[in-house]
Amino acid sequence: MSSLKTSTRQVDGVAIVDCSGRITLGEGSVILRDTVRDLLSKGQKKILLNLGEVTYIDSSGIGELVSAFTTVRNQGGELKLLNLTKKVHDLLQITKLYTVFDVRDEEATAIKAFK
Amino acid sequence: MTEQRVSYTLDSTLETVDNAEQAASRIALEAGFGDDEVMQISMAVREAAVNAVLHGNAYDPGKKVNLEFERTERDLVITIRDQGKGLDLSKIPDPLAPENLLKTSGRGIFLIRSFMDEVQIHPSHTGTEIKLVKHVPGPSLDVKEASQ
Numbered sequence: 001m002s003s004l005k006t007s008t009r010q011v012d013g014v015a016i017v018d019c020s021g022r023i024t025l026g027e028g029s030v031i032l033r034d035t036v037r038d039l040l041s042k043g044q045k046k047i048l049l050n051l052g053e054v055t056y057i058d059s060s061g062i063g064e065l066v067s068a069f070t071t072v073r074n075q076g077g078e079l080k081l082l083n084l085t086k087k088v089h090d091l092l093q094i095t096k097l098y099t100v101f102d103v104r105d106e107e108a109t110a111i112k113a114f115k
Numbered sequence: 116m117t118e119q120r121v122s123y124t125l126d127s128t129l130e131t132v133d134n135a136e137q138a139a140s141r142i143a144l145e146a147g148f149g150d151d152e153v154m155q156i157s158m159a160v161r162e163a164a165v166n167a168v169l170h171g172n173a174y175d176p177g178k179k180v181n182l183e184f185e186r187t188e189r190d191l192v193i194t195i196r197d198q199g200k201g202l203d204l205s206k207i208p209d210p211l212a213p214e215n216l217l218k219t220s221g222r223g224i225f226l227i228r229s230f231m232d233e234v235q236i237h238p239s240h241t242g243t244e245i246k247l248v249k250h251v252p253g254p255s256l257d258v259k260e261a262s263q
Contacts, residue, residue: 067219070217100216
């Protein structure tokens with residue numbers, strides 16, 4: 001099973017993390033956690049997770065998204081989500097997390113939404 | 116419709132979780148479920164396998180996970196058993212409660228219940244058995260579709 005791959009680029013002071021693959025218990029969740037921690041350690045506190053190529057998230061992956069969100073927020077930063085697939089969108093809806101996260105469909109608009 | 120049953124005995128590892136998910140996906144497809152339902156079934160089985168491996172058997176190499184798929188005329192019935200201490204149902208929080216929304220765990224059973232038609236959880240001191248049921252697309256639906 002393909003695990004998570006991430007690639008980070010900088011646009012207007014926002015770190016956009018392009019994610020592809022699976023955010024599941026084990027490697028996928030760990031990669032996401034390490035990526036966010038690495039950005040925070042470098043002082044990067046505006047983080048946009050592009051989940052457009054994420055094919056699967058389990059409850060551990062959902063927990064990792066929540067953890068990333070609260071970790072960034074507790075350090076005075078912002079984490080937003082971009083390009084949810086229908087599967088991920090539906091999962092966030094039924095877990096009532098859709099309104100907790102700031103979810104965006106367009107990269108340019110998402111970048112402007114950072115304070 | 117012939118009834119079919121297949122059973123696996125698996126180690127308490129993360130590979131078991133992936134294997135259980137893949138087996139569920141394949142068997143659900145063969146049973147005639149659509150893409151969305153296949154995803155729901157495979158995710159429910161994955162979550163149940165995670166519970167069995169992590170919370171039940173706690174990765175103990177001496178303990179096994181039993182996974183069984185049974186295709187009946189009306190249902191796909193999936194049973195997952197572990198050899199742990201038994202799940203304490205009273206300690207499962209409501210993940211939708213405002214105070215729990217930002218917790219990083221505790222959504223597995225909720226997702227299982229959301230995705231399956233019936234869920235039975237039987238904890239005992241020798242382990243937990245969880246039975247998941249999804250109703251297969253019925254023949255009456257097939258007749259309706261064929262007549263259109």
